[in-house]
Amino acid sequence: MISFKGAQFPKDVILHAMYFYLRYGVSYRDLEEILAERGVVVDHATLNRWVIKYSPLLAIQAHAAKRRTNHSWRMDETYVRVKGSWKYLYRAVDKYGNTLDFMLSERRNTAAAKKFFANALASNGIPKKIVIDKSGANKAGIREVNRIFRRLGCPVSVQAVQSKYLNNLVEQDHRFIKRRIRNMGGFGSFSGASDTLAGIEVANMIRKLQFANPKLSGFRQFVEIAG
Template sequence: MSADERFKGCHFPKCVVLQVVYYYLRFALSYRDIEELMQDRNVPVDHATIQRWVVTYSSKLEKQFRKKKSPVGNSWRMDETYIRVKKDWYYLYRAVDKAGQTIDFLFTKHRDTKAAKRFFKKAIRANGAPEKITIDGSAANKAAIETINKEMKTPIIIRQVKYLNNIVEQDHRFIKRITRLMLGFKSFNSARSTLIGIELVHMLRKGQSANPMAKHKTMFEQFCALVG
């Protein structure tokens, strides 16, 4: 899909759209904060429009990034964290390698073996099977890996060592810091789309683009380059 097709029907230049979407996904700002910032630059975009852009474009940009994502290590650390949607709590499954590089993530309504298996399947499909996965004491996560191991020629080593999982637990902090001012998402789908965008920017922040020109560009320039 071309850049023009992605922004077809939008009444603002794509540089404005990308700027406000990036602000929201990168910094701990509310939609109204960004609305005020843009008004100071004589760009009359309202907070509802900004929210719509974030939900619309986050997944599309992340999909483009996955085509250029650097390979990850074969020793994974996996954990889940809580995200609020209205008055309920849902679950963001995440994994990083031992160097702290993001492997994958999945936002789900449930925290059980089925959800954990979905996450592991998604991560393996995108990154290949790891040699070992470190998890916490969750029986559901362990059962999910054991189920997957039955389908594999070389089983994944399961480690349940809490201190080794500090890397992924610390990595949650960037996601939680950005979502803290959101005061709870209004719907599961908008939460999922927004979290995809936050994870995208987090991967850019960690230098996970395999594009050889990325190191010569700022994070925002790399973000914009995903449009093509």
């Protein structure tokens, strides 16, 4: 459960504002006006602080609450502009398109791929195979994970399958994230980008009905995840 102790606004107001921003193509200033029309006077800078503060916490809750995923993964990275330069958003879905994990990285290399796979394994268990593109760094990252398993005496091995055709699923899934980012006009800091993207990913998981009560509205599911 996320604590909103000390916040100047009620929990539902904060979560409603966050969900509206993360799910739909509005700016902070647009959202400030929308809330003012409903009698809630809050500055756009405060809205930004809410998203930055609570989105990573929501992502942790979402990983714990999401439905069980498949053991066949699709992994890819896409570009995100931060302070005028490109960073790399690592993402993975299962063969049905359900979100597994995500991570913004300064670099696209074996170390970043290894870190991403380690995080994904910790929150989703060990897959039978991971489909990747022709990236040598991603393949090397999977090899490193398998080496760790062997050192720990774990009798499993993750199969790496390099196939652009099979990986189209995760590439198509990037579209929701990229579309939402495009309306934001870029990010001013790496930490701010990482935190905001965590919230956008949670909104995307809700859109894909990955939680226990898919018949609830998106916002009500968002509130349930927060606890």
